[in-house]
Amino acid sequence: MRHMRKWATAILIFGIGNPILYLFSIGLGIGALVDANSGGAGVDGVPYLTFLAPALLASAAIQGAQDETVFPVMQGFIWDKGFFAVNSTPVSSRDIVHGVLTAALIRTLITTAIYELVLLGFGGITLANMLPMYVTAILAAMAYSCVMVGMAGYASENGSFMEVVQRLIIFPMFMFSGTFYPIETTPIYLQWFGWISPLWHATDLSRAISYGHSIEPWVLVVHIAYLALWAVVGLAIAYPKFAKRLSA
Amino acid sequence: MIKATDLTKSYGDFIAVDGINFEIRRGESFGLLGPNGAGKSTTMKMIASVSQRTSGGLEILGLDPNKRGPEIRAHLGVVPQQDNLDRELTVSENLYVYGRYFGLSRKFLKTKVQDLLEFAQLADKAKSKSEELSGGMKRRLTIARALVNEPEIFMLDEPTTGLDPQARHILWDRLFRLKEQGVTLVITTHYMDEAEQLCDRLIVMDKGKIMAEGSPAELIRSYSSREVLEVRFGSSKNAEVAEQIRGLGDRIEVLPDRILVYAEDGEAELAKIHKLGLEPLTSLVRRSSLEDVFLRLTGRTLVE
Ligand SMILES: Nc1ncnc2c1ncn2[C@@H]1O[C@H](COP(=O)(O)OP(=O)(O)OP(=O)(O)O)[C@@H](O)[C@H]1O
Ligand SMILES: [Mg+2]
Numbered sequence: 001m002r003h004m005r006k007w008a009t010a011i012l013i014f015g016i017g018n019p020i021l022y023l024f025s026i027g028l029g030i031g032a033l034v035d036a037n038s039g040g041a042g043v044d045g046v047p048y049l050t051f052l053a054p055a056l057l058a059s060a061a062i063q064g065a066q067d068e069t070v071f072p073v074m075q076g077f078i079w080d081k082g083f084f085a086v087n088s089t090p091v092s093s094r095d096i097v098h099g100v101l102t103a104a105l106i107r108t109l110i111t112t113a114i115y116e117l118v119l120l121g122f123g124g125i126t127l128a129n130m131l132p133m134y135v136t137a138i139l140a141a142m143a144y145s146c147v148m149v150g151m152a153g154y155a156s157e158n159g160s161f162m163e164v165v166q167r168l169i170i171f172p173m174f175m176f177s178g179t180f181y182p183i184e185t186t187p188i189y190l191q192w193f194g195w196i197s198p199l200w201h202a203t204d205l206s207r208a209i210s211y212g213h214s215i216e217p218w219v220l221v222v223h224i225a226y227l228a229l230w231a232v233v234g235l236a237i238a239y240p241k242f243a244k245r246l247s248a
Numbered sequence: 249m250i251k252a253t254d255l256t257k258s259y260g261d262f263i264a265v266d267g268i269n270f271e272i273r274r275g276e277s278f279g280l281l282g283p284n285g286a287g288k289s290t291t292m293k294m295i296a297s298v299s300q301r302t303s304g305g306l307e308i309l310g311l312d313p314n315k316r317g318p319e320i321r322a323h324l325g326v327v328p329q330q331d332n333l334d335r336e337l338t339v340s341e342n343l344y345v346y347g348r349y350f351g352l353s354r355k356f357l358k359t360k361v362q363d364l365l366e367f368a369q370l371a372d373k374a375k376s377k378s379e380e381l382s383g384g385m386k387r388r389l390t391i392a393r394a395l396v397n398e399p400e401i402f403m404l405d406e407p408t409t410g411l412d413p414q415a416r417h418i419l420w421d422r423l424f425r426l427k428e429q430g431v432t433l434v435i436t437t438h439y440m441d442e443a444e445q446l447c448d449r450l451i452v453m454d455k456g457k458i459m460a461e462g463s464p465a466e467l468i469r470s471y472s473s474r475e476v477l478e479v480r481f482g483s484s485k486n487a488e489v490a491e492q493i494r495g496l497g498d499r500i501e502v503l504p505d506r507i508l509v510y511a512e513d514g515e516a517e518l519a520k521i522h523k524l525g526l527e528p529l530t531s532l533v534r535r536s537s538l539e540d541v542f543l544r545l546t547g548r549t550l551v552e
Contacts, residue, residue: 080332080334080335081330081332082332082334084298084328084332085328085332085333085334085346086349087298088296088298088321088324088326088328089321089322089346089349089350089397090318090319090321090322090349090350090351091318091349092317092318246298247298247299247300248259248299
């Protein structure tokens with residue numbers, strides 16, 4: 001009975017509250033256990049919270065980017081048809097893509113900053129690392145935004161498209177991005193989820209900044225290049241799709 | 249001002265607009281008439297420089313909308329068939345934000361928004377969310393919004409659908425005044441009285457093609473007789489009676505609920521019907537209207 005209550009609460013939070021809050025709370029919970037069990041050695045040679053914080057920050061930024069792009073795009077094309085109204089002014093389809101991304105960026109800048117302050121408060125990160133970690137998280141969020149804007153452009157009236165994307169792509173990506181434990185400990189056949197996930201790349205990068213998690217210089221370049229690739233691919237999907245849909 | 253040559257738009261295999269030709273002159277008031285699915289809105293969207301044509305030519309203000317869309321749109325005012333207001337913004341914010349998309353200054357918009365609120369008779373609703381407006385009020389706001397940039401070409405897709413008679417007449421009056429100021433009007437409508445009142449010239453479309461073109465008076469002259477006699481014999485008997493009176497007038501048209509006899513002199517035809525020993529339940533003689541032109545061209549009544 002007690003068990004069920006616990007699950008119900010978790011589901012409730014997951015459903016209506018911010019999923020990040022949920023991640024955060026179980027992260028801290030598990031963290032306490034991990035630290036206790038490993039005799040204080042933590043994970044990856046640092047306390048669990050230190051290990052977790054960069055991942056949470058990147059998740060928060062990306063999750064925020066998700067909410068701030070998918071919803072406005074669906075609204076603009078389907079629910080309110082606002083994009084069509086805007087497109088009957090001199091504003092072009094590209095301008096609309098940029099507009100959505102800019103709005104998403106502004107909101108993500110704010111929410112990520114708040115989130116980072118919380119992490120700082122809990123001692124998950126240090127003051128000195130705040131800025132580079134912030135930049136990393138925002139870079140990841142923007143790269144991810146570009147792809148989500150493109151994807152959401154394909155969502156149709158009957159609307160199961162985004163649900164499929166969510167279940168088959170986004171969810172596994174988040175699950176296997178090495179958020180709660182090092183990606184190397186995941187079975188190899190699941191690791192590729194992490195490799196394609198911008199979250200893992202951002203997390204790995206952020207960990208390198210935060211506590212000197214060791215990565216080869218070329219991996220660092222790969223991380224940044226991969227995120228940039230997401231942005232480019234995202235725009236390459238979004239531009240023509242928006243143009244096509246608005247000029248049908 | 250607007251010139252279409254073999255203008256065509258297809259959606260997949262389906263041809264919504266099928267090689268139409270027309271020209272609209274500056275300061276003219278031009279109408280598009282046609283039954284549901286005729287391709288009116290599709291044509292309007294192409295003129296509005298949002299929808300890309302599949303083939304043929306289209307020139308607006310001397311520019312190609314496929315290439316210079318934003319530039320052309322700066323001079324257009326577009327009222328779509330379906331309102332697409334921002335539901336979360338207030339009435340005046342809707343006007344203001346839309347104006348900002350045209351790059352208009354805050355200062356200009358401050359007074360412009362007030363004017364448009366007056367025009368739409370929504371001054372007392374200025375602070376309401378647009379989703380709280382009634383259907384007719386939303387329509388009025390959408391129309392007012394399209395005037396924010398003081399367009400050279402004002403395009404209205406079924407502007408008065410959903411408006412009460414008073415609001416309709418106010419809009420007509422306003423459109424007349426815009427026309428006097430030299431604004432070019434492009435209008436689609438299902439209301440024949442509206443078309444007769446507002447349009448200098450119009451095209452009748454059906455299944456993506458133009459069936460006829462001309463001023464309302466010209467169209468009536470070429471496609472209908474001077475008068476129309478409408479007789480009803482009850483829905484079960486109309487078809488049967490029609491056989492007996494075939495040959496009367498210039499032409500007869502059998503509708504489910506009545507028979508129309510087209511003739512120079514309606515009363516004379518009614519007398520002939522009486523002579524045949526037939527007694528209609530009701531009879532009415534009226535002048536021909538665009539409605540009759542429409543029926544003749546498309547085989548359909550307008551109001552379905
Ligand atoms: N986006 C679209 N995709 C596919 N078919 C379309 C699309 N838009 C319009 N059509 C089709 O094109 C035809 C013409 O549509 P249009 O909206 O231009 O008609 P209309 O003359 O404005 O009719 P109404 O009086 O009902 O407004 C219709 O058969 C419609 O189904
Ligand atoms: Mg239409």
